[in-house]
Structures are given as C-alpha cells and as structure tokens.
Amino acid sequence: MRTLQALGAIALADFRERTRRESFLVALALVGWLAFAVASRRIVLHLDTYEGVMNAAWLGSLIALVVCVSLGWLGFFLINSSIELDRRTGTGEILAASPISRVQYTVAKWLSNLAVLALLVVLLMTASVFLHWRAMQQSSLDLRALLAPIVMIAGPLIALTAACAVLFESVRFLKGGLGTAVWLFGFLILVPVSMHWATGRFVGLDLFGFKLLIPSMGAAAKAAFPAYRGGFALGIVPQGEPQLFHWAGLEWPAWIVMQRLLWLLVAAALALLAAAFFDRFDPAVAASVQPRRGLTELPPESVLEPTHEHPGAGMLPTALRRFALGYRLLAEVQLLLKGASRIWLVVALGLAVGGLFATSPDARSTLLLLAWIWPVLIWSSMGCREARAGTREFLFGCSHPLLLQLPAQWLAGFLVTVLAGSGVLLQLLIVGDVASLQAWLAAAVFIPSLALMLGVISGASKVFEVIYLLLCYIGPLNKVEQLDFIRMHAPSAPGVWLATAAASLGIALLWRWWQLNR
Numbered sequence: 001m002r003t004l005q006a007l008g009a010i011a012l013a014d015f016r017e018r019t020r021r022e023s024f025l026v027a028l029a030l031v032g033w034l035a036f037a038v039a040s041r042r043i044v045l046h047l048d049t050y051e052g053v054m055n056a057a058w059l060g061s062l063i064a065l066v067v068c069v070s071l072g073w074l075g076f077f078l079i080n081s082s083i084e085l086d087r088r089t090g091t092g093e094i095l096a097a098s099p100i101s102r103v104q105y106t107v108a109k110w111l112s113n114l115a116v117l118a119l120l121v122v123l124l125m126t127a128s129v130f131l132h133w134r135a136m137q138q139s140s141l142d143l144r145a146l147l148a149p150i151v152m153i154a155g156p157l158i159a160l161t162a163a164c165a166v167l168f169e170s171v172r173f174l175k176g177g178l179g180t181a182v183w184l185f186g187f188l189i190l191v192p193v194s195m196h197w198a199t200g201r202f203v204g205l206d207l208f209g210f211k212l213l214i215p216s217m218g219a220a221a222k223a224a225f226p227a228y229r230g231g232f233a234l235g236i237v238p239q240g241e242p243q244l245f246h247w248a249g250l251e252w253p254a255w256i257v258m259q260r261l262l263w264l265l266v267a268a269a270l271a272l273l274a275a276a277f278f279d280r281f282d283p284a285v286a287a288s289v290q291p292r293r294g295l296t297e298l299p300p301e302s303v304l305e306p307t308h309e310h311p312g313a314g315m316l317p318t319a320l321r322r323f324a325l326g327y328r329l330l331a332e333v334q335l336l337l338k339g340a341s342r343i344w345l346v347v348a349l350g351l352a353v354g355g356l357f358a359t360s361p362d363a364r365s366t367l368l369l370l371a372w373i374w375p376v377l378i379w380s381s382m383g384c385r386e387a388r389a390g391t392r393e394f395l396f397g398c399s400h401p402l403l404l405q406l407p408a409q410w411l412a413g414f415l416v417t418v419l420a421g422s423g424v425l426l427q428l429l430i431v432g433d434v435a436s437l438q439a440w441l442a443a444a445v446f447i448p449s450l451a452l453m454l455g456v457i458s459g460a461s462k463v464f465e466v467i468y469l470l471l472c473y474i475g476p477l478n479k480v481e482q483l484d485f486i487r488m489h490a491p492s493a494p495g496v497w498l499a500t501a502a503a504s505l506g507i508a509l510l511w512r513w514w515q516l517n518r
Contacts, residue, residue, distance in 0.1 A: 006100055010108035014082055015115045024116070027078050031120050034066055035127035044242075047214075047232045050221045051242035056146040057249025061213050063128050065234055067121055067154040068208045073187050075120070076161050077180075077466050079113040083169040083278075092281035102275040106166050110271035113162030121158060125150050145249045152252060153209035156263035160207070163270035170274040176377065180465045184473070204259030212250065220247040328404055332412035335385065336378050348374055348420055355423025361436070368424045368440070368486050369476045372447060373469070375420050379448060380464045382413050383455025383508065396516055406452070406512055410505065413448030442494030442501070443486045449501035453508040456515075 018024060037043040038059070044051060045062050052058040086092040095105065125147055164183070168174040174182060191208055198206035206212060214232050221228045224245035250256075351371040358364040381388075383406075386395045395401060418425070421444060428437045447468075454464040475483030485497050 003104060006104055007108045007111065010095075010100070010105065011111040011115065014109065014112035017085075018079070018082065018112065018116050019119070023078055027075070027120055028123070030070070030074075031124050031127070034063075034070060035124060038062060038066060038128075043235070045217075045232065045234050046242060047217060047221045048228055048230075049242055050225055050228060050245055052217060052220070052247040053244050055246070055249075056142040057149070058247055059128060060146040060149040061153075061209075061217075061249070063124060064149040064153040064209060065213070067124060067150065068157050069234065071117060071120055071154070072157045072161050072208075073184075074466075075117050075158065076165055076183050076187075077462060079116055079162060080165040080168060080179075081462075082109050082112060083166070084175070087281060096281040102278045102280055103272060105280075106170065106274040106278055107268075107271050109166045109169075110163050110267070110274075113165050114159055114267075117158040117162060118155075121150065121154055148252055149209070149213070149250070152257065152260050153212070156260050156267070157207055159264050159267040160270070163267040163274070167270050167274040167277070170277040170279075172277070172279075176461075178377075180462060181376070181469060184466070184469050188473070201255070202259065204256040205262065207263060212256070216250055217247050221245050328408035329411050329415075332408045333415060336381065336412050336416060340378065344374075352420065352423035355421065356426050358424065358427060364424050364427065364436070365476065365486060368421055369472060371420045371423070372417065372443070372486065373472055375416055376465055376468055377461075378416055379413055379451035379468070380455070380461035382409050382448065382451045382464075383453070383457075384459050384461055385455075387459035388461070392515075402509065402512055402516060406456075406509065410448055410452050410508075413451055414444065417444045417447050438494045439487060442497040446485055446497045446501040446504075449504040449508075453504040453511075456508045456511045 034043070043062070043066055045058075045065065083092075086095065128146060128150070129141070129143070168179045168183065171179075173179075191210075194205075194207045195210050198204070198211045203211045203215075210232075218228065218230055218232070225243060348371070351367060351374060355364065355367040355371060358367050386392045395405065421440065425437075425440055428440060450468065451464045454467065455461065457463075471483060471485070474480050476486050481487075
C-alpha cells in the first residue's frame with residue numbers, strides 16, 4: 001500500500017508541475033489545431049481517390065491515426081525532461097535520500113508521462129465528440145464507434161512513448177542530442193517495420209493501427225468502387241474532391257484487444273528496465289566522467305600560485321584585445337568544438353572529402369545533407385549555453401554582450417557550417433555552378449541563424465535539434481520543394497532562405513536585448 005501511495009504521490013506531483021509549463025500550453029494549442037484540421041478537412045485519410053463518409057467510426061479512426069503520428073512522435077519531446085528537471089533543481093538529491101527505490105521512481109515517472117499525454121488525448125477525444133455532434137446533428141451519437149479506435153490504437157502507443165522517454169533519460173548516452181536523433185528517425189523506421197511484422201492473426205500488434213484499419217476500410221472502398229487498387233495516404237491537404245463510401249468501423253474482438261494490451265506490458269517492462277540504468281542522482285556517477293578542459297578552465301597552478309607581476313601599462317592593450325570580436329570568435333569556436341571527439345572530427349572530415357569528389361547533383365545533395373546533419377549537436381548549443389551552464393548573469397555583465405558576444409556566436413556557427421560543407425563548396429567552385437553556389441551559401445547562412453534564434457528564445461538545445469532534424473527529413477530527404485534548403489539538382493531561389501536567416505537573426509537580437517533589459 002505504501003508503494004502505491006509513493007507512486008501516486010510522485011506521479012501526481014510531477015504531473016502537476018508538467019501541466020503548468022509553457023510547453024504544455026503549446027501542446028494544448030497543437031491539440032486544438034489538430035481538432036480544427038480534422039474538422040475542416042485539412043487532415044484527411046485517402047484511399048487512392050476515395051474517402052469514407054464522416055461518420056463516428058471514420059472520425060474516431062482518423063483522430064486515432066493523427067494522435068499516433070503527432071503526439072506519438074512529437075509528444076516524446078514534451079515529456080522527455082522530467083528526470084533532468086529533478087536533477088537540475090536539486091529535487092533529485094532529496095528523492096535519493098528518501099526510501100523510494102529506483103523502480104518506484106522510474107515507474108512513477110512513466111505514469112506521470114502517460115498522464116500528460118493521456119490528458120491531451122482526452123481533450124482531443126472531447127473535441128471529436130463535439131465535432132461529430134456538430135457535423136452529424138441529425139443522427140445519433142455512437143460513442144463506442146467514435147472513441148474505441150482512439151482508446152485502442154492511441155492508448156498503447158502513448159504508453160510506449162511515455163516509457164521510452166523515461167528509458168532515454170535513464171541511459172546516459174541517450175540523454176542528449178543522440179537520443180533526439182534516435183527517437184526521430186527510429187520512430188519513422190518503426191512505422192513500416194510494425195506494419196510488415198504484424199500480419200495474419202497478429203494484426204493487432206501493429207503499434208500504429210494501420211494494419212487494423214486500412215484493410216477493413218479498403219474492403220468497404222472496394223465494395224463501393226471496384227477500381228480501388230489498395231493505396232492509402234494520411235495527408236495534410238486533401239487531393240481534390242474525393243468519392244465517398246460508407247465504412248461501419250471495426251468490431252474489436254477480444255483477441256485484438258488482448259494484442260493491443262500487450263503493448264502496455266511492453267511499456268511497463270521498459271519503465272522497469274529504465275531502473276537498471278537510472279543512477280539515482282548519485283554524484284559519484286557524474287564524477288566518474290572526467291570533464292574535458294574547456295577554454296575558460298585554468299590549470300591548477302594558476303590558482304594555487306598567485307603571480308607577482310605588476311600590471312603595468314604595457315599589459316593593458318593585451319587585456320583590451322581579449323574583448324575584441326576576433327578574440328570572442330576564437331573563444332566561441334573553441335567552446336563549440338570542445339566536446340567534439342576525434343572520431344567526430346574524422347567523420348566530419350570524411351564527409352567533407354566525399355563532397356569534394358561528388359560529381360552528380362544527387363550525390364552532392366546527399367553528402368551535403370549528411371555533412372550538415374553531423375554537427376547538429378554543435379549548433380544546438382548556440383544561444384543557450386549560458387542558460388544551461390547558469391552563467392547568464394556573468395556573461396550579460398561583460399562588455400557589449402549584444403553587439404559582440406551574439407555576433408561572435410553566429411560567426412562561430414557559420415564557420416563550422418562552412419567547414420562541414422567545404423567539400424561540396426570546393427566542388428561547386430571547380431565546376432562553376434553559380435546557381436548551386438548561391439543555394440549553398442543561403443543554406444550556410446540559414447542553419448546557424450536558425451540555431452541561434454531557437455537557442456536564445458528557448459534556452460535549451462533540444463528545440464533546435466528537433467526542428468532542424470524534422471526540417472532535414474521533410475525537406476531535403478523527402479524532396480519537399482518548399483522546405484528543401486540544400487537542393488543541388490534544381491536550386492531554388494536562395495532569397496527565401498536568406499530572408500529567413502535575416503529574420504531569425506533579427507529575432508535573436510531583439511530577444512537577447514529584451515533579456516538584457518528586463
């Protein structure tokens with residue numbers, strides 16, 4: 001009984017703290033937009049050129065798929081900070097001194113994460129009931145057909161997402177940017193793998209529910225339109241005026257329900273597994289990782305043995321030069337690269353050399369994309385390093401923090417961008433491809449500008465990591481023309497990305513000015 005009380009107390013306290021954050025308000029806005037997008041047919045499910053009549057079963061299934069794609073994927077980043085918050089605020093030290101075990105702590109964090117995501121799903125379910133009532137005022141409200149797909153499909157997925165968030169925070173090498181990349185791309189890989197694996201009597205194990213819904217919908221579409229060939233797409237913008245067919249929904253037999261519940265057991269197992277990696281806020285574990293010597297760290301002898309040199313006038317110009325933009329640029333470059341290992345540098349060099357010998361536009365695009373994804377953890381520290389290290393007051397009190405320090409950060413990020421993509425740059429100079437050179441330059445200016453703006457505004461590195469990796473996936477990787485900022489095969493007008501970069505820099509400067517004067 002005491003164990004259940006401890007679990008409930010930790011989960012409830014964490015849930016209350018999480019729902020009071022500004023990020024939760026952003027999530028509420030996302031849920032509201034999703035409900036509006038479904039109601040206004042901005043998000044639709046097409047089976048070729050056919051679409052189901054908007055009854056309770058179709059609306060509930062569509063919302064379930066939208067929850068899986070949106071909250072299942074991006075909701076991870078909403079909840080993936082609870083353990084780190086306890087560590088940063090000192091609450092973890094209090095919990096470590098209490099009789100709460102590691103298993104109790106990680107399970108409580110899982111329940112808290114699940115409660116946050118479940119609340120968003122409940123709000124979306126409430127919106128779906130209102131949408132159905134508004135669209136179908138002349139018919140009865142079939143709550144079972146409307147809500148069953150959301151509960152049975154979205155429920156297991158958000159439970160697994162909540163457990164993965166705890167596991168990623170507990171495993172040391174998955175805490176930072178590597179964990180962000182693993183989740184973003186691993187989630188995308190899991191969709192086709194789950195659909196391929198769940199066949200026959202095991203279709204209920206398809207985590208995202210596509211193998212449950214699409215065959216049944218396809219059968220209804222085939223019966224109404226024999227020309228249907230079996231395709232489907234969940235899109236943001238409807239493709240023309242669809243032909244409608246009626247779909248009555250799934251029956252949800254007991255064997256499918258049991259298979260869906262198995263994912264809850266998997267999620268619970270992951271929460272228990274996280275306890276094996278959780279360090280229980282032990283300072284000895286953090287001390288076992290020797291920090292690399294940074295630029296601002298002094299050797300021990302400089303602290304223990306004071307100098308007796310007289311600070312004459314001849315030393316003053318040297319001291320003044322330390323506040324110049326050139327010195328700050330050198331310092332910022334060293335701070336950006338101080339955590340880069342030799343392996344990281346070798347891979348970056350290999351990608352740059354590969355870009356030098358890339359002759360075709362497709363090869364140049366691919367290598368440039370890889371070369372500009374590799375330093376994502378370097379750029380993500382721009383604009384937010386002082387917030388993470390707790391040195392804002394010290395840094396903001398230095399000489400010209402707005403006119404010298406912030407431009408130096410941007411120039412350092414731009415220099416890293418140029419060096420990472422230097423191979424493709426040299427190849428473009430050799431072949432004389434002026435249009436691609438303009439696109440390369442616009443992208444090189446845009447990347448550090450976006451990183452600096454998001455870092456200054458958010459005070460965290462994860463925001464840039466998520467947005468930038470999503471942009472790379474949707475734009476360059478999937479060839480979405482409007483978001484492909486490094487196109488080498490058919491360069492778009494670079495003015496758009498240069499204007500976006502200029503706007504990002506302006507916002508960063510204004511935000512930092514507000515931080516300095518508030």
